[in-house]
Amino acid sequence: MFGYATDETVEAMPMTLLLAHKLNARLHKLRRDGTLPWVRPDSKSQVTIEYTFDGGACLPRRVHTVVLSTQHNPEITMETLRRELMEKVVKFVIPADIMDENTIFHLNPCGSFITGGPMGDAGLTGRKIIVDTYGGWGAHGGGAFSGKDPTKVDRSAAYAARWVAKSLVKAKVCRRCLVQVSYAIGVAKPLSVMVFSFGTSALEEHELLQIVNDNFDLRPGKIIKELNLKRPMYQVTAENGHFGHEEFPWEQPKPLRISPELLKKSKGRPRLPRIRRYGRGKRRG
Structure with a gap:
């Protein structure tokens, strides 16, 4: 997601x-x-x-x-x-x-x-996953939202990932942010969390990830509790997108606890994304 x-x-x-x-x-x-x-x-x-x-x-x-x-x-x-x-x-x-x-x-x-x-059209349910999210910007994991309860990470984790990304941007530690999170069935803790700033942050990706880990618990049960996802509110999300509307709890940026060192560094000049090249050098094994 x-x-x-x-x-x-x-x-x-x-x-x-x-x-x-x-x-x-x-x-x-x-x-x-x-x-x-x-x-x-x-x-x-x-x-x-x-x-x-x-x-x-x-x-x-x-x-x-x-x-x-x-x-x-x-x-x-x-x-x-x-x-x-x-x-x-x-x-x-x-x-x-x-x-x-x-x-x-x-x-x-x-x-x-x-x-x-x-x-005029048959089979509309779940088809508009891009207009429901970011209109082609960022990325999409492929899962539709509508029709799923919040225990399905297709929905709840996508909302949480937006919450994380918006919180980082509103805290001005980056100007643009993509957050990826993945899960396995029956395993509460995310298998992976990735943060990418498109080169708009003075912090390294692992430092942004440290901020995320210090401020967010991305286990599905905690997401449901913190964002109050069991209350009836989903009819509104079916019209005009699931993001960008201030009445949704995942659209309220979370105040972030950031260490003084990272906070100071985040005010510096954004760094360029690091490009890793593979396929060169000595063969191992």
């Missing part, structure tokens, strides 16, 4: 995915309150952003393309639909300072979208 965090947004989420979720959330808020009565429940969004990179950290520069398609009633015209999507959804969500005259907008680009949801 993997957790990911990046300092490019306040939520520590990739801006591409965050804006895509916000487009859907805004669209369906207006559907529910009656502002856009012609909108139906099914919709799709995608945001393409141009980035530059600063030593491994992601710096969003401009929105390249916005895609938003929504199911609708048969009476609405495409002209009205596209105008209202642009004025009441896109311009409300996408910051004006990262859009320009070259930004491309595809609003219901295929035209009419009347039949949607289970009537």
Whole structure:
């Protein structure tokens, strides 16, 4: 299971995915309150952003393309639909300072979208594992979340890995973080824990791992207890992603206990990732 965090947004989420979720959330808020009565429940969004990179950290520069398609009633015209999507959804969500005259907008680009949801597509459960997580950033272990109780590490450990990654980024010991954790059935303690900072930390990976081990107990039972995962809250996660929403306990950064030596070192200049080369040197054995 993997957790990911990046300092490019306040939520520590990739801006591409965050804006895509916000487009859907805004669209369906207006559907529910009656502002856009012609909108139906099914919709799709995608945001393409141009980035530059600063030593491994992601710096969003401009929105390249916005895609938003929504199911609708048969009476609405495409002209009205596209105008209202642009004025009441896109311009409300996408910051004006990262859009320009070259930004491309595809609003219901295929035209009419009347039949949607289970009537239009079969076999949706568990299929959207990337949009549920980080939109292709970071990594994914392959397990879906929805439909699983928190004793399944596919769900609980992925939430914990996000908690760890976000806590490290918010503590400013790195600007971008990927956490990997693996388990065996019947073994409570993780088989392995890996922390990768993409070269955005002054600390070595083993020092970041020391901070994780000093602050987090990643046994499934402890994860369930610390994040209170047995309370009913999972219906909300099925819409607009499992991460980046402050109401979820795994989105609350944990105050970290860091030794004075590591804390001082973490304020230094980020180091470049170490590249290990294999296949050279004397043969052993």
